[in-house]
Amino acid sequence: MNDIRIEPKLKEKLEAFGLADNNLCFNCGNCTAVCGLTERDLTFPRKGIRHLQLGMSEKVNQSVEPWLCYYCGDCSKTCPREANPAEQMMSLRRYLTSVYDWTGLSFKFYTSKLWELGALLFVGAIVLGLFGLYHATSAEPIIWDLRDGYVHLNSFAPVMYVHYADWVMAGILSFFLLSNLFNMYLTIMRSDKSLKIPLHLYFTKIFSIPLHFATQMRFKKCDNKIGFWFMHLFLMSGYGFMFILVLVLLPWFQIDQGINWTTYPGYYATFALLYGSIYCIIGRLRKKDEVHRYTHPSDWIFLIMLFLTTLTGIMVHVFRYYLLMPAATYYTYAIHLAIAVPMLVVEVPFSKWAHLAFRPFAMYFADIKKAALAIKK
Amino acid sequence: MTGNNNRGVLFKEHSDYQFIDAKVNSNTLVIGGGIAGIQASLEVANAGYQVYLVEKSGTIGGHMAMFDKTFPTLDCAACILTPKMVEVGQNPNIKLMTLSEVKEVRGAPGNFKVKIEMKTRRVDIATCIGCGICTEKCPARAPSEFDAGISQRKAIYIPFPQAVPNKYLVDKDSCTYFKTGKCRVCEKVCPAGSVKLDDKDSEIEIEVGNIIVATGFKPFDPARAEQFGYGRYKNVLAPLQFERLINASGPTAGQIKMQTQDKKGKWVYSTDGNEPESVAIIHCVGSRDHNYNKHCSRVCCMYSLKFAHLIKEKLPNAEVFEYYIDMRAFGKGYEEFYQRIKEEGVHIIRGRTAKVEEAGNRLKIRSEDILAGKLIEQNVDMVILSAGLEPRENAKNIAGMLDVSSDETGWLTEVNDKSAPFVSNRPGIYLAGTCQGPKDIPDSVAQASAAAAVVLQSIGSGKIKKYVADTTATSL
Numbered sequence: 017m018n019d020i021r022i023e024p025k026l027k028e029k030l031e032a033f034g035l036a037d038n039n040l041c042f043n044c045g046n047c048t049a050v051c052g053l054t055e056r057d058l059t060f061p062r063k064g065i066r067h068l069q070l071g072m073s074e075k076v077n078q079s080v081e082p083w084l085c086y087y088c089g090d091c092s093k094t095c096p097r098e099a100n101p102a103e104q105m106m107s108l109r110r111y112l113t114s115v116y117d118w119t120g121l122s123f124k125f126y127t128s129k130l131w132e133l134g135a136l137l138f139v140g141a142i143v144l145g146l147f148g149l150y151h152a153t154s155a156e157p158i159i160w161d162l163r164d165g166y167v168h169l170n171s172f173a174p175v176m177y178v179h180y181a182d183w184v185m186a187g188i189l190s191f192f193l194l195s196n197l198f199n200m201y202l203t204i205m206r207s208d209k210s211l212k213i214p215l216h217l218y219f220t221k222i223f224s225i226p227l228h229f230a231t232q233m234r235f236k237k238c239d240n241k242i243g244f245w246f247m248h249l250f251l252m253s254g255y256g257f258m259f260i261l262v263l264v265l266l267p268w269f270q271i272d273q274g275i276n277w278t279t280y281p282g283y284y285a286t287f288a289l290l291y292g293s294i295y296c297i298i299g300r301l302r303k304k305d306e307v308h309r310y311t312h313p314s315d316w317i318f319l320i321m322l323f324l325t326t327l328t329g330i331m332v333h334v335f336r337y338y339l340l341m342p343a344a345t346y347y348t349y350a351i352h353l354a355i356a357v358p359m360l361v362v363e364v365p366f367s368k369w370a371h372l373a374f375r376p377f378a379m380y381f382a383d384i385k386k387a388a389l390a391i392k393k
Numbered sequence: 394m395t396g397n398n399n400r401g402v403l404f405k406e407h408s409d410y411q412f413i414d415a416k417v418n419s420n421t422l423v424i425g426g427g428i429a430g431i432q433a434s435l436e437v438a439n440a441g442y443q444v445y446l447v448e449k450s451g452t453i454g455g456h457m458a459m460f461d462k463t464f465p466t467l468d469c470a471a472c473i474l475t476p477k478m479v480e481v482g483q484n485p486n487i488k489l490m491t492l493s494e495v496k497e498v499r500g501a502p503g504n505f506k507v508k509i510e511m512k513t514r515r516v517d518i519a520t521c522i523g524c525g526i527c528t529e530k531c532p533a534r535a536p537s538e539f540d541a542g543i544s545q546r547k548a549i550y551i552p553f554p555q556a557v558p559n560k561y562l563v564d565k566d567s568c569t570y571f572k573t574g575k576c577r578v579c580e581k582v583c584p585a586g587s588v589k590l591d592d593k594d595s596e597i598e599i600e601v602g603n604i605i606v607a608t609g610f611k612p613f614d615p616a617r618a619e620q621f622g623y624g625r626y627k628n629v630l631a632p633l634q635f636e637r638l639i640n641a642s643g644p645t646a647g648q649i650k651m652q653t654q655d656k657k658g659k660w661v662y663s664t665d666g667n668e669p670e671s672v673a674i675i676h677c678v679g680s681r682d683h684n685y686n687k688h689c690s691r692v693c694c695m696y697s698l699k700f701a702h703l704i705k706e707k708l709p710n711a712e713v714f715e716y717y718i719d720m721r722a723f724g725k726g727y728e729e730f731y732q733r734i735k736e737e738g739v740h741i742i743r744g745r746t747a748k749v750e751e752a753g754n755r756l757k758i759r760s761e762d763i764l765a766g767k768l769i770e771q772n773v774d775m776v777i778l779s780a781g782l783e784p785r786e787n788a789k790n791i792a793g794m795l796d797v798s799s800d801e802t803g804w805l806t807e808v809n810d811k812s813a814p815f816v817s818n819r820p821g822i823y824l825a826g827t828c829q830g831p832k833d834i835p836d837s838v839a840q841a842s843a844a845a846a847v848v849l850q851s852i853g854s855g856k857i858k859k860y861v862a863d864t865t866a867t868s869l
């Protein structure tokens with residue numbers, strides 16, 4: 017076995033990621049035994065909490081367990097010390113996101129509201145700047161009236177340019193997310209020398225990624241949490257549809273001559289996002305469910321951005337097709353992008369949304385490790 | 394040398410108490426007839442002074458009377474307690490008042506006036522010959538308090554064979570006559586004419602110089618911790634129920650049996666039941682848990698180990714699993730006892746049980762073995778929930794009535810935890826046993842004798858000892 021190095025200040029480091037009083041835990045194991053997702057050889061949340069108490073940063077970094085927790089809150093409800101194990105898991109996920117992120121931005125965003133807000137404003141300003149730059153250099157005029165009876169949004173934001181910009185943004189985000197994922201792989205799979213992992217497992221277990229991603233089926237295993245699982249899946253389907261509409265179908269989605277077939281999945285996605293974000297905001301204000309009781313500043317920022325994105329998207333649609341107000345359409349469209357783009361740029365690779373990639377991969381890695389352990393035995 | 398502290402109370406330097414002259418009444422009131430109250434009463438009475446022993450239930454003996462063996466020596470609890478109970482019954486200096494409660498305390502230390510409500514027994518103690526015919530004929534049943542609910546008693550009954558006073562009593566709440574207006578069978582069959590169903594409660598006032606409070610504890614109700622299935626699943630037992638199950642005078646004559654259906658189809662503990670092949674004992678139920686009580690109840694680790702031993706003794710082939718968080722074997726001989734139990738082959742697992750579920754006819758325990766870092770699912774036949782100790786429901790009222798302080802949980806507080814651990818903040822009122830906090834039998838007895846010593850000091854010297862307290866001092 018390798019030597020174990022101790023980082024006594026680890027707990028304090030995690031406090032910036034929302035860790036409350038880690039010392040409350042007296043290691044009774046109740047949380048592990050209550051958790052419907054824990055497995056014989058893959059126990060959590062107590063083990064992670066213990067590693068934090070001891071400052072075992074390598075163990076913390078290597079752990080997949082925090083990603084296996086879906087924050088159902090059962091463990092926190094019955095913890096005899098009110099140590100809030102579920103929220104400790106959440107803090108670990110935030111921290112691990114910053115561990116995987118080689119740019120250091122994630123660390124900044126999670127630990128400083130100023131950095132996060134600054135980055136959002138900065139990217140938002142770039143978006144508005146691009147609009148300005150386009151119209152300052154382009155020969156095409158903006159059509160401010162209702163020529164032919166409809167709003168000419170494409171004269172303000174030509175769909176092909178927006179589409180290209182989409183792809184550029186997606187490319188940048190993918191680059192960061194994938195490189196962070198690779199870093200995650202190195203941290204989890206390569207730093208633990210004690211377990212040799214046969215290469216073929218990486219292929220045979222690959223299906224767990226799409227499976228867990230699409231169904232979130234582990235969530236359903238949590239006791240009595242079908243409602244949460246469904247809500248989560250609903251929200252995710254909203255993201256999914258929107259993602260396809262914007263990245264692939266934009267030339268159809270953003271045509272000026274009225275509603276077409278892409279509008280209906282658009283309505284569905286909008287409804288899902290609106291419902292989901294309002295549900296979460298109200299939940300966090302009411303603090304009734306365990307999952308909503310503790311809110312890190314990054315959670316609020318994310319939820320508000322998501323809500324505003326959806327709201328301005330709806331407003332664009334209404335101004336454009338129903339109220340036929342060109343100027344209002346153009347301005348809200350610019351605002352819509354100045355909220356949506358920064359949200360994606362900050363959240364997807366560096367913050368809360370990164371879990372959509374890390375979670376299925378963690379399950380993939382966990383499956384591989386389990387199989388490797390079985391082979392070893 | 395004397396001086397004034399900042400509250401203006403006169404005190405002797407280097408000492409946390411002073412003596413104050415008073416005309417001390419030599420009678421003493423002891424509230425509560427458990428082992429602590431019994432001990433305190435005997436100490437004072439044997440010094441030649443009058444004691445009023447007030448007990449809420451129909452007999453003295455308290456929880457200890459229900460125990461089978463005592464840890465760590467495994468002496469039989471009744472063998473220690475019963476002679477003391479008999480002594481209380483026979484000592485002319487002790488006026489025993491059962492079914493009685495203190496309602497009001499007036500006056501000053503040295504001269505308290507105490508109002509006591511005496512519920513009627515509905516059986517005349519003086520004439521009842523204890524023949525038991527009434528019980529035999531009585532048609533009404535209720536769960537037996539003495540057997541912690543795992544057997545039935547009649548509405549006219551004797552709490553247990555060694556009860557003191559060794560007389561019968563009528564429980565109005567379960568009596569057919571009081572429910573329907575018809576019956577009075579006991580009255581008809583009694584050869585001594587002792588049954589007095591129409592007797593009324595009464596009230597008396599007594600004068601005493603000192604008061605010893607020994608009101609004891611309430612066992613935590615394990616049904617409150619729903620995850621363990623108590624009251625919902627068969628063969629999930631509270632600790633006092635298990636004490637009765639393994640006691641020779643219990644419903645299974647001391648054999649460890651699982652529940653079985655009687656002729657009417659009800660699930661009961663009887664000699665017809667099967668023996669369990671495996672038993673789980675779960676520590677810290679309702680203790681050390683912010684959802685219930687934060688304190689450690691001190692005795693449950695040890696009685697759990699005692700249970701494990703008794704199971705192994707009676708059923709050598711049974712597997713016994715103990716799930717604990719920390720093992721508190723603090724007393725003399727306790728650690729040695731713990732090691733002995735381990736050698737007897739009991740599986741002692743570090744990790745709190747999170748839940749008990751029904752698995753067919755068996756019970757599934759879910760825990761984490763935290764030393765191994767593994768999740769454990771274990772099927773067993775019987776589960777014992779080592780429930781902790783709580784203050785009595787009316788502890789706050791008792792404290793209010795006596796004008797003594799209690800802590801946020803409800804334990805009565807001592808004036809100084811080192812130098813006066815059994816003295817309340819009100820001069821003339823002393824604490825003995827578990828009303829002051831969870832403790833085992835030796836500690837309860839020691840505290841009771843200590844309280845009696847200070848009472849006797851007061852009677853002998855004609856002075857009241859007043860401690861300079863940090864708690865809200867009550868003036869003399």
Ligand code: SF4
Pocket residue numbers: 040041042043044045046047048062065091094095096097098099100101
């Ligand atoms: S977090 Fe709570 S339930 Fe989990 S081990 Fe610690 S004290 Fe026990």
Ligand code: SF4
Pocket residue numbers: 050051052053054060061084085086087088089090091092101102105238
């Ligand atoms: S929040 Fe739910 S899923 Fe997460 S560790 Fe606790 S019990 Fe398990």
Ligand code: SF4
Pocket residue numbers: 516520521522523524525526527528561582583584585586587588
């Ligand atoms: S029948 Fe009468 S004398 Fe006999 S036990 Fe009952 S009350 Fe006492």
Ligand code: SF4
Pocket residue numbers: 676677678680681688689690691692693694695719720721779781
């Ligand atoms: S004595 Fe043992 S079982 Fe009882 S509360 Fe304390 S630690 Fe828990």
